[in-house]
Amino acid sequence: MKVRLKIWRQKNSKSKGAFATYDFDGVSPEMSFLEMLDALNTKLVQEGREPVAFDHDCREGICGSCGMYINGYPHSPVPGITTCHLSMRYFNDGDTITVEPWRAKTFPVIKDLMVDRSAFDKIQVAGGFISVNTGAAPDSNSIPCRKKHADEAFDSASCIGCGACVAACKNASAMLFLSAKISQLALLPQGRIEAKERVREMVSVMDELGFGNCSNTGACEAQCPKGIKLTNIARLNREYYKAF
Amino acid sequence: MIKLDAKIPEGPIAEKWTRYKQSVNLVNPANKKKLDIIVIGTGLAGAGAASALGELGYNVKNFCFQDSPRRAHSVAAQGGINAAKNYKNDGDSIYRLFYDMIKGGDFRAREANVYRAAEVSNDVIDHYTAQGVPFARDYGGTLDNRSFGGVQVSRTFYAKGQTGQQCLLGAYSSLNRQIKLGTVKMFPRREMLELVLIDGKARGIIARNLITGELERHSAHAVVLATGGYGTIYYLSTLAVNSNASAAWKAHRKGALFANPSFVQIHPTSVPQLNDYQAKLTLMSESLRNDGRIWVPKNKDEKRHPNDIPEEERDYFLERRYPAFGNLVPRDVASRAAKERCDAGYGVGKTGLAVNLDFRDAIKKQGKKAIESKYGNLFEMYETITGSDPYDEPMKIYPAGHYTMGGLWVDYELMTTIPGLYAIGESNFSDHGANRLGACSLMQAAGDGYFILPNTISNYLAPEIKTGKIPTDGKEFGEAEKSVTDRINKLLSISGKQTVTSFHKRLGRIMWDYCGMSRNSEGLTKALKMVNELEEEFWKDVNVPGSSDEVNQEIEKAGRVADYFELAKLMITDALHRKESCGAHFREESQTPEGEAMRNDAEFAYVAAWQFNESEKTHTLHKEMLSFVEVEMKERSYK
Amino acid sequence: MNKVLYSSISKKFVMALAGLFLLTFLPVHLAINLMLLNDDPEPFNKAAHFMSTFPFIKVVEVVLFVAIMIHVIWGILLQVQNWIARPVAYKAPNRSDTSPFSRFMIWTGGSIFIFLILHFFNFYFIKLGIVEGDPENFYSVAHNLFKIPAYNIIYWVCFILLGFHLHHAFYSAFQTLGLNHRIWTPVVKVMAAVYAIAIPIGFAYIPFVIWILK
Structure with a gap:
């Protein structure tokens, strides 16, 4: 053809x-x-x-x-x-x-068709982690986690960081990307400890980088190749309000 | 003359690692700040090592060619990651995992290293869980396991079919934490093009900035390669299309021995090649063989739709040849059997290079619902790629290059034969022998990166605290940079007629045909000649457009393919010299009357480590003899 | 703390709260307007008088005014940032699937704001004495206005746009406040649709009766 x-x-x-x-x-x-x-x-x-x-x-x-x-x-x-x-x-x-x-x-x-997505890495560097040193972890089963939450955390964690959400959003907002990481770590008991600092730091860096705001249009969800849901953004908002 | 010393600690196997750690030289925390370490690659091994070393206080510079460390190809591992936790109470132990790996590797791996890999596997799972990797859980909130790769225990931890992605993102998150703390500096979109030696020690690298084309000099007190395998030497493989062996190959050319290069695992169930433009073979999970039946038509020139071929005209060749294991024979056996049928002219599909994987009987017996619940996502993926619905007609599958057990030779400390140069993860050779067990690659890569290398590297670095910052303006850096510049200029100046990719495809075809699933002396000899000719043609007629001071993906590819010609020759040489069948390496001359692999322990129970001779461009073989103290050498049989 | 106050999420939070408050105001306004359909001007004028003199309502009026201004200013602020976030537009129009009307909030909102200014000239400013008229007989003011065809057409268009605005706003406010639930969010979406249709129809019905039927 x-x-x-x-x-x-x-x-x-x-x-x-x-x-x-x-x-x-x-x-x-x-x-x-x-x-x-x-x-x-x-x-x-x-x-x-x-x-x-x-x-x-x-x-x-x-x-x-x-x-x-x-x-x-x-x-x-x-x-x-x-x-x-x-x-x-x-x-x-x-x-x-x-x-x-x-x-x-x-x-x-x-x-050409190549873009610089290092801004995504910068958001992750701001707080997309759990502060645990190698060797300091307790036995895995000493931190039980509800299956429902583990499954939901997995769904959020399946984000591949491709940037389609930003590309699809009329505001070029990175809220879906950020919310996926915030949700994953907020749903797991080991992630709760730093939840407040994490969401504050990550939102702040996201804003500084110049991403747009969320208008809840849902374009990000529609174009996400991994089916990351808008519910993550609602959770991100909740986590943010809880952080103060 | 190099004398291979694996530096295996004394003592019983279960105590070796503990004893080693008790006596190893350490670097004082205050002194760690004075030491720079370069880590190439950001997969499970690389990102793991970079973050663990950063946590210890070293200055780490981490490089990757991708635009973000999160894209390293560990991300694509599906099945799971093993650990000897024995959470299932099914009799698992570190020893049993060790035993399975040694046996699975067909007795061509080093016992002490394998035992240690099994030993740290539990720490790896704990660390990933603590990092927030969402492994599958049971209703009680504890971690779930599944059985994988035909072993007798359930020791595989998993996160749906995306275990590699989840572990990698865990590693990426720890790496990010260290980047934020300033202990790790990240250099994405950089490709290592040369290793710099000063007084025989690894002291730095030359990296090309893939955006600006600029060559950068980076110095360090030690260099760690975590650059993965070389499966893309076949052009089509389950690897990412940009995966390459160049960093490891540069190290090899500078004196690091390359071990067992011909040990390549071919995975039996991948989506076959559909057209000449195809760039990649997508893996379909091995689990499909639990319910799918593999067959080809009995007639050579079959034109009918597979559904119209009656039962008596189908050849279920695995069930026919291996009645005991049937469709569940190990990867290498299944792959070879499929190749045998296709070579004999019974292959299906447009190219004739595929076999049917049929779910008709399973759907009839268990119902479509049951099959959907087990394989729904895989069927969907298959349909996305091929446009054909596996519920209605058989899948077409074919083997594909998958994992390279061979790699840079390392000792117990994971150091190569170049002082200060380490190789971890798939880029080294040490833990999988001649065949890798399912779900052991993530385990080994993470173990190397998080728990082994950070403990062994101090032994080398302890005396380095007085060295001070290593300048990058010395003659060694100058020479290394010049050799890189010269090579790029040479590639650009050829201005021939053929594209880099066309050469890569041809090289891949030669390797696949003669140094793939099944090898023989005649074919390998022929292949060696063909590769030599193709290499010559490449340097005369390749067309690399554009310039070197900008984004130029053709230059990137050209350099990698140029290195692959040299590695291909070494692979063939290694395959030619190993006149036995072991694991994934099948020499047609060494088989039983029934056509099964025949190992030759009397002559070949060693690691073949090859040294590159710069002057004559030849290789010298060094043998590291393997002794099996803990596990008795046995034959593999699946009849 | 400033960083927090002006973060993207905080701004949206303020937008949502102000918006929700405005959402509660609309039915009240509609209820009073529906008295215009009564042939007797007394009840409407009484209600209007009550609304403009009762002390508590006076306080609410200030809050309402502030809410409108915040909603407008914050909305423009957010929108400007959103435009800046994509300085080079796509050449092909973006066809990603979105909730209907959500892409046009600034335009529907802007139109409503312009209508609001017109509305202020017609009523609120009379009450404040800025514009000439009888603040004690808004009934006849309204009836006179609704006899001007051009006014009614503008009025209807604005209420259709308001409906579009409300449809997304209602659901969006809950999402922004983090109020998302497996069962309740779909309910909110239905309520949003009902609200977005009922309120504008209610308002639009009045001139329809006055101009066409009477």
Whole structure:
């Protein structure tokens, strides 16, 4: 099949960038979206042109590296998956596909479809941990935890830090990302000890970095490839009020 | 001449580690601040080591090529992590875990290291739990276990099918805590391209900033490699596409011995290759073989839909060959059997490189609901990738390169043959012998990083407290940087016609065909020649576009593939020299009349550690003889 | 402490509280307005008189005014920050699924605020003596206004927009306050829909009767 690709090309963080159009033939419906881009890149290299830069690694939807904005959807028009799991089967012969990098003040474009998500790491560094030194842990079963809470904590912890929530949010807010970590640690007994300091520090850093505010639109939840729920944001809010 | 000394402590096996720790040289807390340590990689081993060393007070610099330490490929491990907690009261113990690993590794691992890995496994689980890793729990609030990988006890801790991700995020959180405290400085999007030796000791690295292209010099009193395995040498594997062996290979070229390079685990159940552009083989959990039946058609040129093929025209080859274990034979056996059928022309799918994994009978017997509750998420994932519904028609699966037991040779202290250079996790060779047991990779990586390395590294660093800061403007750093620059420039200047990836695919194909699941002297000899030719062609005709002072993913790939040619040759050399079948290494010349693997303990009960000779670009073999005091050497049989 | 007061979550908290207070005010206002349908102006005028003279209500009036201003100012503040958070817009429109109307809160809110100013000119400022009129006979003031077609159309449009605003606001306030529950949140969502339809219809019904039916 043949597709028309409108891909955002931007040399580096300082340049302006614009769409480039590629009519790309020979796309197989069995390809994943990223494999289609690989094939395009092979073609570009062979023609002596510069390949499209994009982040990717595990190609099985768990590392959180990949992510691009396809036809108005972060990651994928099909909900619940990362870009690497998006199959070309979803598209039709002759489709025009617009591909942009994720856009947010906090996610500056590095090149083409690659963005800098180090702001996420900064939020985690602010307090996304339990202060326990190696070797200082008690026996695992000495800290029992309700199964319900352990399961919920797992659901929150399955966030892959890809940034789709920020990309989807009209405000480029990182509340879903932050709330996933806050929820995970708030639900576990071992995480309660530092709960107040954690939420204060992490919210404060998130704000300083310049993420937008939460308008409870739910776009983040709709586009999250791991199904992180908005209930996490409500819990984050509760945890925040409790911290004073 | 290098003399391999594993430095195994004296005493009974259960006391070795304790005795070692009691007598090891320590560094005074005040002096730790004066010592710099570089850690490459942020997986379970790397992030674990970086945070543990940071907690101790060392100055740690941690590097990863990904944009965030949270993306290291440990994240993709599914099944679980073993520990000898015996929470199930089913007779588990450190000794039993040790025993299972030695036996599972087909008697090609070092007893003392394996015992220690089993010994610290309990501490690893406790530490992860304390970090907030949400392991599965029972209704009473205690941790749950499951049985995994065909062992007789339930010792596997798990977090749904995302154990690796959860453990990695635990490690990442501890790392973040140390970053906040200032003991660890994080350098993401950096690739180590050279190891710097000063007076024979590892003293630093040259890293390329993958955003600016700038080459950076970083010095330290010790360098720790936690860079994972080299499964992507097959191009298609279950690894992340950017996983590579370059850091380990640079260390090897600088004098670190590489052990058992040909020991690669091939996982039997992955989604097969669908087209030439495919970049990755996604693993489907091994547990599917509990209910799925593996078969191929009996007719070579079968054109019918698998559902239309009657029972009598199906060949359930695992059940036929291994009536006792059937579809549940170990990974290596299942993989080889599938390959045998496909090579004989009975493979299914467009490429003929796949076998059916059929749930028809299980659904008939147990109902769709029961199957859905067990494998629902896996079926969904399969459908997402392939567009075919496993409830309606058989899954197509094929083996894929998965884990490399081989790696840099290390002694009991996890130090390579270069003083001050350590290798931990999958990047070393020590704990899995010729075959890794399920759920032992996370365990070993975390054990190395959190509990072993931080205790052994002080032995080397204790005399280093007087060394002082190591300057990066000396001639050694200059030379190392120049060699990196020269190589990048050379790659850029070739301006040939073929892409890096096309070479990687061809290399992968050669390795897969001749140095994969099943090997023989003729094929390996041929492969060695083919790799040599391909390497030559690469250096003449590769096309690396763009420049070196910007984001250039083609340069990154080119460097990695260039290293893989050299590693491929060593893998083949190793496979060629080991004229026995053991674990994942199957030499067709060494099999029983029934076609099963035949080990040769009299001649090959050793670790093959290869030394690189810079002048002739050849390798010299060193043998570390293995003695099995605790476990009697036995044969594996699944008939 | 300033950091806390002006954190994103605190600002939202204030927004939600002010919003919820305004939500309680609307039914009261509607109840009084419905007296306009009575042919006798007396009850409405009495109620209006009571509302503007009873001391407790006077206090509430101040609170109400402050709540409106906080809701407006904080809303604009948050929105400006939100715009700054994405300085370069997507070229393709964002098609992520969202709760309906949630994307347009600043626009629906802004329209309501403009209507509110008009409303103040028509009534509140008369009472304060800023604008000429008879503060003791709001019944006839209202009836006269509702006979102007253009006014009614503006009025209806604004109440449709108010409905949109309320639909998201009602649920959103609970979420912001952290009041989320497996059973009760879906109930809140239904209540939000009912409220967002009933209140504007109630208000819009009055000019409909006065202008069309009478």
